[in-house]
Amino acid sequence: MTHSIQAIAAAIGGEAVGDTALTIVRATEPADAGPDDLAMAMTPRFQAAIGKGQARAALLAAGTDWQGLGLAAAILAPRARLAMAGLTALLDPGQGFAAGIHPSAVVDPTAVIGANVSIGPLSVIGPRARIGAGSVIGPHCVIGAEVTLGDNAFLREMVSIGARARIGARFVAQPGVRIGGDGFSFVTPEVSGVEMARATLGDQGDAKPQAWLRIHSLGSVTIGDDVEIGANSTVDSGTIRDTVIGSGTKLDSQVQVGHNVRIGTDCLLCAQAGVAGSSEIGNNVVLGGQTGVGDNLTVGDRVIAAGATKILSNVPEGRVMMGYPAVKMDAFTEAYKVIRRLPRLARDVAALKNAVFKGNGSE
Numbered sequence: 001m002t003h004s005i006q007a008i009a010a011a012i013g014g015e016a017v018g019d020t021a022l023t024i025v026r027a028t029e030p031a032d033a034g035p036d037d038l039a040m041a042m043t044p045r046f047q048a049a050i051g052k053g054q055a056r057a058a059l060l061a062a063g064t065d066w067q068g069l070g071l072a073a074a075i076l077a078p079r080a081r082l083a084m085a086g087l088t089a090l091l092d093p094g095q096g097f098a099a100g101i102h103p104s105a106v107v108d109p110t111a112v113i114g115a116n117v118s119i120g121p122l123s124v125i126g127p128r129a130r131i132g133a134g135s136v137i138g139p140h141c142v143i144g145a146e147v148t149l150g151d152n153a154f155l156r157e158m159v160s161i162g163a164r165a166r167i168g169a170r171f172v173a174q175p176g177v178r179i180g181g182d183g184f185s186f187v188t189p190e191v192s193g194v195e196m197a198r199a200t201l202g203d204q205g206d207a208k209p210q211a212w213l214r215i216h217s218l219g220s221v222t223i224g225d226d227v228e229i230g231a232n233s234t235v236d237s238g239t240i241r242d243t244v245i246g247s248g249t250k251l252d253s254q255v256q257v258g259h260n261v262r263i264g265t266d267c268l269l270c271a272q273a274g275v276a277g278s279s280e281i282g283n284n285v286v287l288g289g290q291t292g293v294g295d296n297l298t299v300g301d302r303v304i305a306a307g308a309t310k311i312l313s314n315v316p317e318g319r320v321m322m323g324y325p326a327v328k329m330d331a332f333t334e335a336y337k338v339i340r341r342l343p344r345l346a347r348d349v350a351a352l353k354n355a356v357f358k359g360n361g362s363e
Contacts, residue, residue, distance in 0.1 A: 001025075003090065005057055005073045008038070012086035014059070017066060018073035022057055027091055030055060038087075041069075042080030059083060095156065097136055111143075114151065132169065144180065150225065162237060168225035168247065176232040179223075183236040183243075183259025183277060185215035215239060217259060224248070224265070230255065236277075246283065264301065282317060 002023040009016035023036070030039040030046050033055035041047045041058040050058060050069050057073040059080065060066055066074035077083035099118050101107060107125040114133030123141040125131065131143065132151035142160040143149065149161070150169035159173045162180020173179070188211070193204035219238025224247030229235070233255040236243060243257060246265035256274040257263065263275070264283035273287040276295035281287075285299055288307035293299060300317030310324040323332040 002036075005038075005075060008087065008090065009075045011090050012075070012077065012083045014075040014077040014083055015062070016073070016075055018057070018071065020073060022073045024057060027059070027087060028053075028055075030058065038075075040084070042077070042084075059087065095138070097138055102139075120157075126163070138175075156231075162220065164220040165223070165237075166220070166242075167223040168227065170226050171223065172228040174229065174231040174233075174253065177229045178232075178234045179229070180221050180237050181234060182217040183215075183239055185217070185239055185259060185277070186212040187215055188212060219243065219260070221245075227251075230271070233257075236261075239277075252289070258295070270307070 002025055004021055004023050006016045006020035024038040025036045027040055028037040030041050030049040031052040033039040033053035035054045035056055037055055039050055039053060039055035039058035041050055042061050047064065047069060056071060058066065058069070058071055059075045059077060061080045062076045062078045064076065097118050097120055101119040102121045104121045105119045105123045107113065107119065108127040108129070110127045111125045111129045111131070113131050114135065116134050117131050118136045119125065120137060120139035120141065122139060123137050125143045126145040126147065128145060129143045129147045131137065131149050132153060134151055135149060135153040137143065137155050138157045138159065140158045141155050144161055144163035144165070146164045147161050148166045150167055150171060152169055153167065153171040155173045156175045158175055159177045160179070161167070165180045190210060191207055192210060193207040196203065196205040196207045217237035217239055219240055219242045221235050221237055222242040223245045226248050227245055229251045230253035232253055233251050235245065235257040236259040238260045241260060243259060244262045245257070246263055246267070248266040249263055251269045252271040254272045255269045258275055258277040260278040261275050261281070263281040264285065266283060267281060267285045269287045270289040272290045275281060275293045278295055279293050279297045279299070281293070281299045282301035282303065284302045286304045287293070288305055288309060290308045291305045291311070293311045297311060298314045299311065300315055300319070302318045303315050304320045305311060305326065306322040306329060308324070309321050309326045311321065311326045315321060315326070320329040321327065322329040
């Protein structure tokens with residue numbers, strides 16, 4: 001499918017300039033662009049690569065000298081990355097999932113399937129499940145008993161949703177997402193070494209080795225509208241109450257959300273982030289890649305945690321955190337500068353000691 005520069009600009013709120021009737025087929029990086037491609041060149045680094053390809057048109061930041069770049073046409077966007085959101089939605093060819101219910105799918109007769117739902121090969125829809133209108137259930141998906149899935153959901157391959165989960169509209173799950181597995185909850189008949197160590201901050205006391213007994217998950221998972229979950233991420237069921245993810249929140253790939261966790265609205269949890277059981281994450285929180293949040297903690301609204309941060313205590317709203325254990329980013333940066341100077345400081349101290357000892361006539 002081809003799109004004119006004028007049509008793309010109108011769709012994404014940009015300004016079309018030059019030969020606006022020129023059509024493109026796909027978006028590419030500038031160095032790889034052919035004559036029918038739209039070069040993504042919103043920064044000076046990518047603009048410098050336009051001459052390496054054959055692009056006749058590009059998506060540029062507003063105010064860029066597009067004619068000086070030798071282009072026949074351009075789309076000028078006031079906020080280029082936002083324009084990319086609209087552009088990629090317009091050009092996305094989709095996954096090619098067929099309409100209707102595949103003959104190999106197993107749909108329980110008590111399930112309620114909305115209008116215009118696509119259910120892929122070898123997928124299973126459990127008893128009393130409700131699938132919202134316009135939803136796409138990809139191949140090899142499993143929707144458990146009494147699950148409610150809102151309108152226009154999009155589940156990629158091999159997504160599973162455990163029994164009684166409630167999910168809002170426009171939910172997106174990438175391949176391998178697992179929602180509603182049992183939480184990681186175990187207990188010993190007597191006080192364990194782990195409990196003692198936690199109480200004493202280091203001493204197991206006289207606790208003896210014991211077998212672990214499983215605590216079942218009686219809760220499920222509740223997810224709001226417009227939530228997206230990345231590939232191979234997992235959201236555990238609650239022990240008694242549901243685990244909750246608020247509307248607009250996005251989880252990257254390989255994110256773990258433990259049992260009883262409550263995550264607010266419009267949060268971002270980046271790759272390999274993990275939130276341990278019963279912690280509460282506020283609204284508009286960003287957890288960088290590999291960030292860990294300990295159990296039974298509270299992270300306030302608008303907190304930002306840099307990559308690999310380990311949060312071991314409550315964090316007030318609005319803080320920017322970094323490090324292990326997590327501290328305010330400016331404090332961590334100052335401490336890191338000191339750490340980098342330690343080898344030189346050690347040499348200076350050794351030299352001073354040597355001078356002092358020699359001055360006293362000592363060895």
